[in-house]
Amino acid sequence: MKKPNSFRSIMAGALLLLSGATIPNVQAQSVQASQWPRGVTYEIFVQSFADSNGDGIGDIKGMTSKLDYLKNLGVEAVWLMPMNPSPSYHKYDVTDYYGIHPDYGTLEDFKAFIKEAHKRNIKVVMDMVINHSSSKHPWFLDAAKNENSPYRDYYVWTHKNDPQTQKEGRPTGADSDNTQHWHKLEGSDWLYYGYFYGGMPDLNFDSPKLREEVFKIGRFWFSEVGVDGFRLDAARHIFPDERPTDNHNWWVYFRNEMKKVNKDVYLVGEVWAPAEVVGPYLKGLPALFNFDMGYAITKAVNEEEAGDLVANHKKIRDFYQNVNPEYVDATFLTNHDQNRIMSAVNGDVNKAKMATALLLTLPGSPYLYYGEEIGMKGMKPDENIREPFLWDAKAKDKNRTTWMQPKYNAEGMVKPLAAQMKDKNSMYHHYKTFLQLRNNSQALTYGELEPLNLNTKGLSAFVRANEQQSLLVLHNLSKETLTVNLPQNLAGYDDIYFKNKGAKVSKSAVSIPGYSTVILKK
Template identity: 70%
Template sequence: MKNYFSFSLKLVLLLAVLLVGQFVKAQNRQVSQWPRGVTYEIFVQSFADSNGDGKGDIKGMTAKLDYLKDLGVEAVWLMPISPSPSYHKYDVTDYYGIHPDYGTVQDFQEFTREAHKRNIKVVVDLVINHSSSKHPWFLEAARNMDSPYREYYVWTHKSDPQTQKEGRPTGADSDNTRHWHPLEGSDYLYYGYFYGGMPDLNFDSPKLRDEIFKIGRFWLTQMGVDGFRLDAARHIFPDERPQDNHRWWEYFRSEMQKVKSDVYLVGEVWAPADVVAPYLKGLPALFNFEMGWTIAGALNAGRGDSIAIKHARITNYYSKINPQFIDATILSNHDQNRILSTLNNDVAKAKLAAALLLTLPGSPYLYYGEEIGMTGKKPDERIREPFLWDAPGKDKHRATWIKPKFSTDATVAPLAAQKKDKNSMFHNYKTLISLRNKNKALTYGSLVPVNLENKALSAFVRVYEGESLLVIHNLSGVATSIPKTPEMAGFGQVYFKDKGAGVYKTAVQIPAFGTIILKK
């Protein structure tokens, strides 16, 4: 009998251990699936240098894939990597190549293979609004009016001022002559919306469109990428031809889907929601610049009451255009002042910005270095400074192509140091990313704004498949105690909280620039 009870006790204990193990596994299971997961934007030249030449490269990036996996990233977006005469490489001279500073085609193919082994998708910048003025197409078109590449670009004769002023209007300018550039040794001008070194491609040309499809197919098949970030998506055609812009992206998407049915396309359309929305049929993912500006503005003003209301308005509007749209949310990117600088170097506000980004709906994008609190203000080189991996003398991967002005060793603790500090910006991001990745309501849930009669608070409910989370952020610099309201009924379990937050019998306490998440 004694042996029987002993055996039974062991069996019960074993079952208990197994059940606890299964529970822990369920709690730690990642439920987010890209493209609904977190994407990490990389400026390759500043990210990780593998060979000591001072410039980040593809092999350096490959060596850091485990870091990105550990951070919780499910995809990377790479700024342009093709040959180009500029440091930023948004003026391409060869759409089928890799810039030699970054490596080789083989290096990139190895990168995509290694990324995919870690379930990290790869998105590359596709810059097709314009080429470089040093691209062989443009050089030949400029030399020879009868060149087949002449129709790849937009031209006018300099004796025709009416054409210069109205032939390709931008909509934003009453006089767009600044977009026309003289062709040396010629009576012709060419159109370049951004500047003379970036002549616009002519999408009225069937030959040019076929060339663009060929480029897209090459990167999807030969290079193994999962999709594209489409630069200057609003400017393929002039602003007076928005419907042509919308149709072009539908056409492009359908051609790319012939090669890869689940191809991912995310577009850059700098505009309010009503201008952005029509692009959603061709570009199912679009950057939500408006919400990024809203979050930063709210934090600087100390008012959070309208954040969720505005987000709900935008996403409800978008869902009417494309119910399957992907809201690519951001705090900053390579064209904007870094979020910490926008918030006047207030680390507490920057941590809360991350909490807002990762608890609101959307598929968040992080700009490299955001997770370690890098700073930077324009000009552009200063918002693209090198990532700090380790302390000086120990950092074998830090790029040195530019001497940093903002993100220096005096202003930013390197990643290695932040990994050891549980209160660091890095651990703040990693915790929040993990929280989001492991919760379906935070990843996929709908958004219901909640009014708590306190303008400093941003409160909303995320709902998915029967799970409801009440998220409350305090955008003020003082701790806040709020009485429990009817909207808070049933939310009694603390799912996540910052230090100092708590639920009491009649009130909820939230620290300055803090967050609490309650579960029904």
């Protein structure tokens, strides 16, 4: 074995060994393979992440103080949930598309955050909510009181005496939903369209003036502020559901406009639907969230049976690749709209760790939800899946937010980060180990996927390979030790690349302890 050629190489191996993992070839782990957008992105709800001024609300300066933590964890980008001024805690109803909510700080604070993130090679993706605005947005307030307002055409209207339009959904095309999306304008005979609820009136993308306004907003954040990309909320609902082609074409149009100000623009879309519905969006949104994979991983670890998880993942990827060969598969376990993964596996640490191992060894460009790495819990309603991050024990925690009373992550329910950093068997060290393993592997970052059936219940087996590296990945999803006899065509995988428990490898068989991973190199 060659000696490591740098201090970084030594430290890389040391950290993995500290976490209980075995990496015989330290040199193989010394070079960062991943390059964003093929790296790992960390999703932050700013309000709950880190408070810098003691007012109990997370803010931009608090996030800035945690950039070294994120860098050390192994993430290469952050996705920031909405930060624009808004009347709600979640801020998905925007009142000013050019501003920062005063609770979070100032535009200058955000520019400083971006500058510091870029110093650490961390990209910044911000949530852009353009399907709808707030009903308190000045555009809507003016349009609501004045039928001749210059902003009237920014929204979608119908008269109370036009029941057919209300039944169809929108005047611009039949919608599969009914009148629940139309909302009465108080003191008026007019109704306005809001797909989600009355406080979020839909913007009218049939209006050329509105479209140009949206381009202007995008240009501002790219050119004036310096963000690297947008996460696009409700990307499927720009036009009514029965106008999917208009939706697809809009995002191509939007991306082309954004590329004029940032040739490397990154756009990741939320299209919560089956693969056949998602696929056509890839022409305008080269990165899309893979909701199917998150559900499939959760099901597999809960049932302790891989089933068709890997084969289906490959099938979906192949389908997407035919639409856009350069697409970015934004994989994740759960996000801010779903019960947290630790709660989805009923608090079982072994199953949560296995879900992480699957996510970070299967193909994709993974997203992690803040707090996932310390095993935070949470179940709907939404506030309870967006609870404050636990940096330290409460008496010592200067950055913990207090804007809400947590139900699932109160003191004593989840070990805070500071305690987990000292525990080599913690969820934190498990995440960090697998992040580093993925980031430093050509095959795990870029390799193709070959599902394997080794006729062993409880085993998930697959090959990840590219021109530089070929790895055989074996996950034991069950609690029992599994002995796997490798067929002749896999006999060349005889070098232990990684293991995180006491696995044993002979020429023809591998013994894998319960809830553990072995990766063999050809």
